[in-house]
Structures are given as C-alpha cells and as structure tokens.
Amino acid sequence: MKKIQVILCSVVAFVLLCSHDMFIKFDNYFLQPNTQAVLQLFNGTFEKSDNVIDRNRMTDVSLVGSGNRTAVDSTQWFEKDDITFLNFKTGNEGTWVAGLSTAARDIELTAEDFNKYLKSDGVLEILDKRKASKTLNENAVEKYSKHVKAIFQVGNKKTNDYNVNLGYPIEFIPLQNPYNIHPGHNLEVKLLYKGKPLSNHYVYVGKATNSDNKAETHSHDNGEEHSHSHDTSESSEHVHPKTEQFKTNEYGVVSVNINEQGIWYLRTIKMVEVQDENLTHESNWATLTFAIGESHGDEHSHNADDHSHDTEDHVHGEGTHTHDGESDEHEHEDGGFPSYIFWIASIVILALLFFLFNRKK
Amino acid sequence: MFQNPKKNILAVLLLFPTILLAHDVSSGDQVILNNGGLLSYVWVGAKHMLTGYDHLLFLAGVIFFIDGFKDIIKFITVFTIGHSITLIGGTFLEIQVNEYLIDAIIALSVLYKGFENLKGFEKIFKIKAPNLLAMVLIFGLIHGLGLSTRLQSFDMGEEQILLKILSFNMGVELGQIAALVPIIFLISKWKEKSSYKAFYKASNTYLIIAGIVLFMYQIYLYSK
Numbered sequence: 001m002k003k004i005q006v007i008l009c010s011v012v013a014f015v016l017l018c019s020h021d022m023f024i025k026f027d028n029y030f031l032q033p034n035t036q037a038v039l040q041l042f043n044g045t046f047e048k049s050d051n052v053i054d055r056n057r058m059t060d061v062s063l064v065g066s067g068n069r070t071a072v073d074s075t076q077w078f079e080k081d082d083i084t085f086l087n088f089k090t091g092n093e094g095t096w097v098a099g100l101s102t103a104a105r106d107i108e109l110t111a112e113d114f115n116k117y118l119k120s121d122g123v124l125e126i127l128d129k130r131k132a133s134k135t136l137n138e139n140a141v142e143k144y145s146k147h148v149k150a151i152f153q154v155g156n157k158k159t160n161d162y163n164v165n166l167g168y169p170i171e172f173i174p175l176q177n178p179y180n181i182h183p184g185h186n187l188e189v190k191l192l193y194k195g196k197p198l199s200n201h202y203v204y205v206g207k208a209t210n211s212d213n214k215a216e217t218h219s220h221d222n223g224e225e226h227s228h229s230h231d232t233s234e235s236s237e238h239v240h241p242k243t244e245q246f247k248t249n250e251y252g253v254v255s256v257n258i259n260e261q262g263i264w265y266l267r268t269i270k271m272v273e274v275q276d277e278n279l280t281h282e283s284n285w286a287t288l289t290f291a292i293g294e295s296h297g298d299e300h301s302h303n304a305d306d307h308s309h310d311t312e313d314h315v316h317g318e319g320t321h322t323h324d325g326e327s328d329e330h331e332h333e334d335g336g337f338p339s340y341i342f343w344i345a346s347i348v349i350l351a352l353l354f355f356l357f358n359r360k361k
Numbered sequence: 362m363f364q365n366p367k368k369n370i371l372a373v374l375l376l377f378p379t380i381l382l383a384h385d386v387s388s389g390d391q392v393i394l395n396n397g398g399l400l401s402y403v404w405v406g407a408k409h410m411l412t413g414y415d416h417l418l419f420l421a422g423v424i425f426f427i428d429g430f431k432d433i434i435k436f437i438t439v440f441t442i443g444h445s446i447t448l449i450g451g452t453f454l455e456i457q458v459n460e461y462l463i464d465a466i467i468a469l470s471v472l473y474k475g476f477e478n479l480k481g482f483e484k485i486f487k488i489k490a491p492n493l494l495a496m497v498l499i500f501g502l503i504h505g506l507g508l509s510t511r512l513q514s515f516d517m518g519e520e521q522i523l524l525k526i527l528s529f530n531m532g533v534e535l536g537q538i539a540a541l542v543p544i545i546f547l548i549s550k551w552k553e554k555s556s557y558k559a560f561y562k563a564s565n566t567y568l569i570i571a572g573i574v575l576f577m578y579q580i581y582l583y584s585k
Contacts, residue, residue, distance in 0.1 A: 066457075159514070346567065346571060349567055350564065353562070353563035353567055354556075354560055357560075
C-alpha cells in the first residue's frame with residue numbers, strides 16, 4: 001500500500017516539480033515612471049506557466065527602487081491561464097528589482113523520477129553523489145522553496161538598486177547593472193547561498209531573443225511529460241530556448257557573455273542532503289530575469305492598457321511577444337539636447353552681446 | 362591680439378576647443394569604467410568637468426570678479442574644497458538627490474554669479490552682495506552634489522569604492538585645471554584691452570541668460 005502511495009505521489013510530484021522553475025517576467029522590461037504595469041509569475045518553464053502560486057505560499061514579495069524596499073499588497077494579485085499576475089504602479093525613474101520568495105514544501109519522489117529530475121534540471125552534484133554512493137535506487141523526500149527576482153528599468157535613469165540583496169536563502173546578485181550592458185559585453189552575476197558566495201556551482205543561462213522567438217514557437221499544450229536537458233549538445237532534440245551551463249568561480253560569480261539583445265534569465269538549484277527522518281534532501285531554487293537592449297532609446301510606453309492578458313497572449317510564452325530591437329531600444333545617453341548646440345548658441349549670443357556693448361561704449 | 366572684435370571671437374573659439382565637445386558622460390563612460398580601473402575614473406571625472414558647461418560657466422564667473430593669481434588660487438581652492446566634500450561624502454554615503462533639481466540649482470549659481478558681477482545686488486536691491494568666498498564655498502558644495510549624483514548614476518561595482526570616488530574627484534580637479542588655464546589666460550589678456558568692459562558686460566549678461574535658460578531647461582526635464 002505504501003509503495004502505491006509513493007508511486008502515486010511521485011507521479012503527481014514529478015508533474016509538479018519537474019522543470020517547475022519559477023520566473024518573474026514582464027511583457028516589457030522597460031517601463032515608464034509612475035504608470036500602471038503588470039508583473040507575471042510563471043511557474044513551469046520560462047516559456048509556459050503550468051500553475052498559479054497561492055498567496056499563502058509567498059513569504060516575501062518585494063519591489064525595490066529609489067533605495068526603498070516595499071512589500072507588495074497581496075490583494076493586487078490575480079490569476080489567469082495558469083499565470084499569476086500582479087498589478088502595480090511603477091515609481092520614480094531608476095533600475096528596479098522585483099523579488100518573490102516562497103515557503104518550503106515537501107515532495108516525495110521515486111528513485112527513478114528523482115534521478116530524472118536531477119538530470120533534467122541540472123542538479124548534477126547530487127546526481128553524481130548518488131552515483132558515487134550507489135544510492136540511485138533510493139526514493140527521495142525533498143523539501144524545496146523558490147526565490148526569484150527580476151530586474152526592470154523605469155525611465156532612463158540607471159540606479160544601483162539592481163544589486164540589492166533581498167536576503168533570500170539563495171539569490172542572484174548582478175555585479176553590473178544589466179541596463180548598462182550592451183550586446184558584446186559580459187555581465188557578472190554573483191550567486192549567494194545563505195548570504196555567502198556559492199562557488200563551483202552549476203548555473204544555467206537562457207535567453208528569449210528575436211531569433212529564438214522566430215525559431216521556437218512550439219506548443220506545450222500536448223500535455224506530454226517532457227524532461228529538459230540543459231546540455232546544449234542535446235538541444236536539437238528539444239525546441240526550448242537553449243540554456244548554457246556555467247559554473248560559479250571561487251567567488252561565486254558567473255560571467256555571462258551577453259551576445260544578443262532580448263530577455264535573459266539565470267536559474268539554479270542548490271540541493272543538499274539532510275539528516276532528517278522525514279526528509280532526504282532540501283533544495284532552494286533561484287532565478288533572475290532581465291532584458292538587454294541594443295541601444296537604450298526609450299520609446300516605450302507600458303501600462304496596463306497596452307496589454308491584454310488573454311490566453312493567446314501568454315500560452316506560448318515569449319513566442320507571441322514582441323521584443324524586437326525597436327521596441328526595446330533604450331537611450332543610455334543623458335537626456336537633453338547635444339551640448340554642442342548649447343555652445344554654438346552661447347557663442348552666438350556672447351558675440352552679439354559683445355558687439356552690442358562694444359558699440360555702446 | 363584682441364583689438365579686432367572678430368579676432369576676439371576667434372580667440373574664444375580657439376582657446377575653448379573642449380567646450381565644443383558634447384556633454385556626453387554616459388554609457389560610453391560606463392564601458393570605460395568597467396574596463397579601465399581607477400585611471401578610468403580619473404578620466405571620466407576630468408571629462409565630466411571639461412564638458413560640464415554649468416561648472417565651467419560658474420568658474421568663469423568667479424574668475425571675472427577676482428584679480429591676481431593669489432586670489433584666483435584662494436577662490437578656486439575654496440570651490441574645490443566645497444565640491445570635494447559633497448562629491449566624496451555624498452557618493453560614499455550614497456546620498457541621492459534629484460539630478461534635475463540639483464542641476465537647476467547649479468544653473469542658478471551661474472545666474473547668481475553673472476548678476477553679482479554686474480553689481481545687480483547694489484543696483485537693483487540696493488544692498489551689498491553676500492561675501493563671495495562664502496558663496497563660492499556654498500556653491501562648491503552644491504556643485505559637488507551634482508557631481509556626486511552623476512558619479513552615482515554609474516555602476517561602480519562593489520570593490521575599491523572609496524578609491525574610485527577619490528579617483529573621480531581627482532579627475533574633476535584635473536579637468537578643472539585644464540579648463541581654467543585657458544579661461545584665466547583669456548580673461549587676463551582681455552583685461553589689458555579697451556574692449557574688456559564690453560567683454561565683461563557681455564560675458565556676465567550671457568551668464569545670466571545661460572543661468573535662466575539652463576534653470577528652465579532642468580525644471581522642464583524634472584516636470585516631464
């Protein structure tokens with residue numbers, strides 16, 4: 001009887017857990033100051049959310065901007081088509097961070113499903129350990145929680161809030177402001193686990209760029225169980241956006257070569273074995289999303305009226321959203337007219353005044 | 362050299378090649394800062410000072426008022442102390458002010474200097490102008506906050522923060538010297554000429570106009 005229970009739980013658990021990364025996403029990561037905006041919480045893959053997140057699972061939902069961290073009003077959340085949405089009003093110009101942390105839950109998995117999930121989600125250290133200790137056939141009871149962040153840009157002004165430490169058990173902290181990064185440059189991101197740099201740890205980096213959007217428009221609606229390989233060499237079997245595998249260095253930092261504009265994400269899972277009569281493992285999941293513009297011209301307007309959140313808009317994930325270069329262009333340069341105009345006008349005025357006063361004398 | 366007005370204007374253009382550069386301390390500088398170490402902060406600080414017309418206009422206004430190398434050193438030192446305090450302190454303590462509002466106040470300092478040089482306080486308000494040294498210190502503190510706001514808009518990373526701020530400040534001082542040398546040279550040379558009075562009036566009237574225009578422009582940007 002207990003065996004049947006484990007199998008049943010495992011089937012449910014596999015569907016619930018496998019590749020159920022959590023991401024905070026926006027239709028547009030470049031927002032206007034003091035306007036209504038919508039944040040999306042995906043629980044599934046980066047492309048498709050498979051289920052919504054209950055409010056009582058959210059232990060922290062924060063928006064950070066202008067040096068202030070504010071808790072989000074839980075009444076502003078709503079759900080549609082397996083996606084959880086949050087209506088909020090943007091604040092002053094600056095680089096903002098949205099963060100969400102969930103309470104831990106337990107999950108029972110058969111040995112086979114657990115191994116499959118470790119492989120598909122890139123928790124390779126634990127898989128290797130199980131191989132080495134010849135425990136691949138042992139079932140698992142895992143306690144897991146998710147801690148996700150997104151960085152978005154409000155207006156043109158770049159501020160330092162991008163590197164805020166929200167104090168989550170595991171957390172990505174960029175060392176540069178992504179909105180100051182252009183394609184062709186590297187973005188360094190530090191991974192903190194329990195507040196300390198996590199070295200020599202697998203991190204997976206993916207992106208949803210224009211080319212990806214065109215090439216990868218498959219649907220997940222067939223309901224087929226699928227595992228995700230994070231090995232780029234196997235990407236031909238799979239039509240998800242490719243993820244690239246990185247390992248943090250001794251300082252817990254990964255350096256990502258930002259080679260295209262678009263939406264980028266990092267994901268990782270830190271799992272440890274635990275000595276507990278009810279648990280075998282504990283994991284903390286982290287993701288970070290942000291956008292890279294080519295040149296940062298700010299031609300965006302993004303308010304609630306600009307978006308409809310019907311099924312068509314979202315079921316295919318990034319494929320149906322336009323993140324082309326034009327719409328994502330952001331001007332890095334200071335606002336205002338070029339200073340040579342100022343100086344030419346100044347010299348003309350000065351010359352006129354000089355001739356005027358010189359004639360009067 | 363300065364007897365012909367046309368030559369005078371030409372001299373202004375020749376002596377101020379840097380002022381024709383754009384005031385573009387921005388993403389290109391972020392790349393420089395990301396890749397260049399502390400020296401890049403010196404460079405960006407100097408560049409900001411050399412292309413920051415509001416700082417230069419205020420300094421030009423100060424120099425118009427004073428005579429003698431000693432006094433020039435005294436006033437510039439006070440201005441430097443003022444802006445260094447708020448630049449270093451403000452950045453290190455992460456004191457953030459609205460960039461448009463602080464630039465608007467800096468524009469008012471330009472207007473103030475032109476108005477004072479034309480004896481506006483005496484002629485219009487029938488009062489003595491406030492102590493210039495004290496005003497230069499106060500405006501130095503304000504200009505420093507503007508510089509600090511600019512520096513804080515860059516991503517400075519997490520390491521060597523104080524050294525980076527000091528390097529940027531050093532760059533500001535070097536840029537200031539580079540800008541002041543031609544300004545002092547031009548004004549002191551022109552003082553010997555008969556057209557100096559017209560030049561003085563024209564320049565300070567221009568400072569008032571520039572101060573008003575820059576102020577209105579910053580307020581427009583702030584309210585946008």
